[in-house]
Amino acid sequence: MNVTNLRGASLAAIAYCCLSAGASAHSIKAEPANGTLASFDIVKTTIVTKGDTAVFTTRVRGEAGKDKPDATGKFEGxxxxxxxxxxxxxxGDIGFDKAQGIVALAVTFHPDFDDAAYGGKNRHIWHPHWVVLAKDKACGAGLKVVDIPEGSKPKVPPTWPNVPLLxxxxxxxxxxxxxxxxVEIPLSLISGISGASFDGVTxxxxxxGNLHAPLLCVADVFKIASGDLSLPGKVVPAK
Structure with missing residues (x-):
């Protein structure tokens, strides 16, 4: 399935369809949107702490993880x-220099390349990443994963996959x-998560295609749990 087949709506239209989304003390609920592919149609997203673990959860209208991008046979594009x-x-909470952009946890699938730590393989499985995002008009949805300029030596975490991105x-x-x-993460690795704000996005x-900055763009937004990326969710202990 090609990403372009999933466009169908601008960010403004996505926000409009989700205006009925509501936030409780810790979760964000969204009305189903029939125009969104069911496996990416968020109906609830949550981050809670349980003992010494933070648990990130997203529930969708369909089967989570069912739909994956088609392989192209090359990295570019x-x-x-x-x-x-x-x-x-x-x-800075996840091992990079401070104040570099929007910090997000992302569970991803990409069949054309590996970006696991220490040279590992992960192109054929859903797997987690921390990413730092920033605005960029060159990208279809106006956001990119922050590039590391050639020749610079920023602070990176031990499991950075040795690519020019945060x-x-x-x-x-x-x-x-x-x-x-x-996704379950030890609190010892993200001590700042308790009480943090969050949102949910697919x-x-x-x-x-030319491998120049921006190297990795957010090309399409399928669904925003809050409708407007206002981060209304709050990380609280699980009840």
């Missing part, structure tokens, strides 16, 4: 599908079950 939790965390590849337990995707990303 290849596609990425993602379940994303934008947060109020600082990039992206991390930790091996957090990630589970797809029915309509739900869950999106398609694309590698720039």
């Amino acid at each position: 290849s596609q990425v599908y993602a379940y994303v939790w934008p947060t109020s965390l600082d990039s 992206i991390d590849s930790p091996e957090y337990p990630t589970t797809f079950k029915g309509d739900t995707v869950d 999106a398609g990303l694309k590698v720039n």
Whole structure:
């Protein structure tokens, strides 16, 4: 399935269709949107703490993880599908330099390249990343994963996959079950998560065809849980 087949709506239209979305103390609920592919149609997204673990959860109208991008056979122009939790965390909280952009956890699938830590393979499985996002009008949805300029030596976490992007590849337990995707992260690795704000997004990303900045764009936004990326969710202990 091609990302372009999923466009169908601008960010403004997506926001309009989700204005009925509501936030409780810790979760964000959204009305189903029949114009959105069911596997990416968020109906609820949550981040809670349970003991010494933070649990990121998104529930969709269909089967989570069912739809994946088609392989293109090359890195340039290849596609990425993602379940994303934008947060109020600082990039310094996840091992990069401070104040570099919007920190988000993303569970991704991309069949044309590997970006696991230490040279590992991950192109054929859904897997988690920390990413730092920033606005860029050159991208279809106006956001990119922040590039690392050639010659610069920024602070990076130990599981940085040695690519010129502010992206991390930790091996957090990630589970797809029915309509739900869950990621479990030790609180010791993200101590700033308690009380943080968050949102939920499903999106398609694309590698720039000429491999120049921006290298990795958010090309399509399928659904925003809040409707407007206002991060209304709050991370609280699970009841």
